[in-house]
Amino acid sequence: MLVTxxxxxRYLTGFTGSNAALLVHVHGDQHxxxxxxxxxxxxxxxxxxxxxxxxxxxxxxxxxxxxxxxEYKRLLFESNVVTVEDHATLSGTTKGIELQGISGLxxxxxxxxxxxxxxxxxxxxxxxxxxxxxxLKAGGLREGRSxxxxxxxxxxxxxxxxxxxxxxxxxxxxxANSAIPxxxxxEAVLAHGDFVKLDFGALVDGYHSDxxxxxxxxxxxxxxxxxxxxxxASQLAGCEAVRSGVTDGELDAASxxxxxxxxxxxxxxxxxxxxxxxxxxxxxxxxxxxxxKLLSGAVVTVEPGVYFPGRGGVRIEDTLVVRDSGAExxxxxxKDLTIV
Amino acid sequence: MLVTxxxxxRYLTGFTGSNAALLVHVHGDQHxxxxxxxxxxxxxxxxxxxxxxxxxxxxxxxxxxxxxxxEYKRLLFESNVVTVEDHATLSGTTKGIELQGISGLxxxxxxxxxxxxxxxxxxxxxxxxxxxxxxLKAGGLREGRSxxxxxxxxxxxxxxxxxxxxxxxxxxxxxANSAIPxxxxxEAVLAHGDFVKLDFGALVDGYHSDxxxxxxxxxxxxxxxxxxxxxxASQLAGCEAVRSGVTDGELDAASxxxxxxxxxxxxxxxxxxxxxxxxxxxxxxxxxxxxxKLLSGAVVTVEPGVYFPGRGGVRIEDTLVVRDSGAExxxxxxKDLTIV
Numbered sequence: 210m211l212v213t214x215x216x217x218x219r220y221l222t223g224f225t226g227s228n229a230a231l232l233v234h235v236h237g238d239q240h241x242x243x244x245x246x247x248x249x250x251x252x253x254x255x256x257x258x259x260x261x262x263x264x265x266x267x268x269x270x271x272x273x274x275x276x277x278x279x280e281y282k283r284l285l286f287e288s289n290v291v292t293v294e295d296h297a298t299l300s301g302t303t304k305g306i307e308l309q310g311i312s313g314l315x316x317x318x319x320x321x322x323x324x325x326x327x328x329x330x331x332x333x334x335x336x337x338x339x340x341x342x343x344x345l346k347a348g349g350l351r352e353g354r355s356x357x358x359x360x361x362x363x364x365x366x367x368x369x370x371x372x373x374x375x376x377x378x379x380x381x382x383x384x385a386n387s388a389i390p391x392x393x394x395x396e397a398v399l400a401h402g403d404f405v406k407l408d409f410g411a412l413v414d415g416y417h418s419d420x421x422x423x424x425x426x427x428x429x430x431x432x433x434x435x436x437x438x439x440x441x442a443s444q445l446a447g448c449e450a451v452r453s454g455v456t457d458g459e460l461d462a463a464s465x466x467x468x469x470x471x472x473x474x475x476x477x478x479x480x481x482x483x484x485x486x487x488x489x490x491x492x493x494x495x496x497x498x499x500x501x502k503l504l505s506g507a508v509v510t511v512e513p514g515v516y517f518p519g520r521g522g523v524r525i526e527d528t529l530v531v532r533d534s535g536a537e538x539x540x541x542x543x544k545d546l547t548i549v
Numbered sequence: 550m551l552v553t554x555x556x557x558x559r560y561l562t563g564f565t566g567s568n569a570a571l572l573v574h575v576h577g578d579q580h581x582x583x584x585x586x587x588x589x590x591x592x593x594x595x596x597x598x599x600x601x602x603x604x605x606x607x608x609x610x611x612x613x614x615x616x617x618x619x620e621y622k623r624l625l626f627e628s629n630v631v632t633v634e635d636h637a638t639l640s641g642t643t644k645g646i647e648l649q650g651i652s653g654l655x656x657x658x659x660x661x662x663x664x665x666x667x668x669x670x671x672x673x674x675x676x677x678x679x680x681x682x683x684x685l686k687a688g689g690l691r692e693g694r695s696x697x698x699x700x701x702x703x704x705x706x707x708x709x710x711x712x713x714x715x716x717x718x719x720x721x722x723x724x725a726n727s728a729i730p731x732x733x734x735x736e737a738v739l740a741h742g743d744f745v746k747l748d749f750g751a752l753v754d755g756y757h758s759d760x761x762x763x764x765x766x767x768x769x770x771x772x773x774x775x776x777x778x779x780x781x782a783s784q785l786a787g788c789e790a791v792r793s794g795v796t797d798g799e800l801d802a803a804s805x806x807x808x809x810x811x812x813x814x815x816x817x818x819x820x821x822x823x824x825x826x827x828x829x830x831x832x833x834x835x836x837x838x839x840x841x842k843l844l845s846g847a848v849v850t851v852e853p854g855v856y857f858p859g860r861g862g863v864r865i866e867d868t869l870v871v872r873d874s875g876a877e878x879x880x881x882x883x884k885d886l887t888i889v
Contacts, residue, residue: 382712
């Protein structure tokens, strides 16, 4: 099988360079061949010491040539990764070989995490928790600061707390902006009475964390309390429903039902959550129509929200490990309604 | 034409969400249709006010259905973007339509930047220059600091200097690590006599900058001076050779010849440079075998380097605008050999 997705290659070999392809052989690991370019010859030897490495610029093509020279009968490729153009090149290079597309095979392996992977996600979540605690302690959420300043401050504190990087573009959304589910921080200034929504994560050795908390600045109004209480109840119901064997749709419903019962269903405009690992979004997708079952060892988010355009919104999100007996919570920051 | 590459969609519409597809019609802009999901309904209306927006989760599929309902005869798709799997879905959805793959059409448009784009890259380069100047002024390159600390410090200073983000994972490589062209910062500590190589960039409104400088810590040895002088002469020759009409291969040669003449050719293990814009690496690729001609208004890097495994390496890189009469330098930090 020719693997060309870089995250899948990292998962299978440990190699993290930006140009690579991998040939995995049905007859065992001793036939595995990694290809990368000359910039990464030292790094590949260090990160994947047990794997034979070939150096070329056009890695996929080089390995296809190798498969051809080796007279392989059949070559699987990642049909969810290989483009139509690359497929044409691959076909041209491997004339004697039967090409067979396969979708999401390595992604499926990645869905269940081992203890080492969970530990890295736990570390990333802890960096997020520590950063947010430090931000709050330093009075970092205060009137007059811009969304951008708060985002930079929070990111800096994640690095201080041991993150290698940020998991995705940090969302800081204040006031009416908090009604935009995926808002990019602007020069908008935090003001008295605002909802301030923070959605952020850290990266540790390639693994991501993901957490959202929503605060109220200075004073709370009735509609804010109503919205917050409903989302919190929904989020707790979702966390409670996480265990292996539950379907993605059932989990979504456990959380969504609470919001719908409160008459706010049409303000919850997205799915409940997603898997987290070497990518910030990976399998499973936890949506209304999801039919897959949660697997023990998967790591998922539970993140219901309600959004009132022009006024504001609330989202509360945790990252959790799916276990047979329930969920292990990795993001530990309090979810109690907090006025800062 | 169905456009599904998110950067191409951003280029054509201004919309920056993480899920979108775009239908561009041969009969004019009034037929353009953008699709994104419900998280981005506010944002798409704000960023692409003149474009009709449809809301759906599976955007590509939704627009393919629309093309089908509208009885389009022919639909172009991006063969360098659409995967084999997505192509099968597209074929299934558009039974009456002739599908035709086209590779890199929007990328080709993106190669030549307009003044507004160049200005954003200029701002990104200025943020990089300012950050490095501030780092040096604060004594940020000093013995005993880790590569990671220096990387975080430099990134923080880019934000302070107006960057929206970092352009790519910052490279800080000290001592023997500087011999690794693409090194990730580690806990390795800067030591007396080290080469310290910094390769970094800022992001301003989606546009990237890219610059490399190599410093010497405390004291300079003869081999370091020899290597630095050769790379600097090579880099200056490369910058001198930049003008519209020159081929990528000729530009590469102008710089590489200097290193080869000094007998260090085999230590220059990568291409000379690449285009920079909405992606950190885009067209053109400036390599030995490049046959394309530089276009006026393209923005490229010139980044020769020599690497001595186990000892250290030097790279010097600028970002430049290609003009008819030569190059406009955007990264303005001095390239003189500097002992810090």
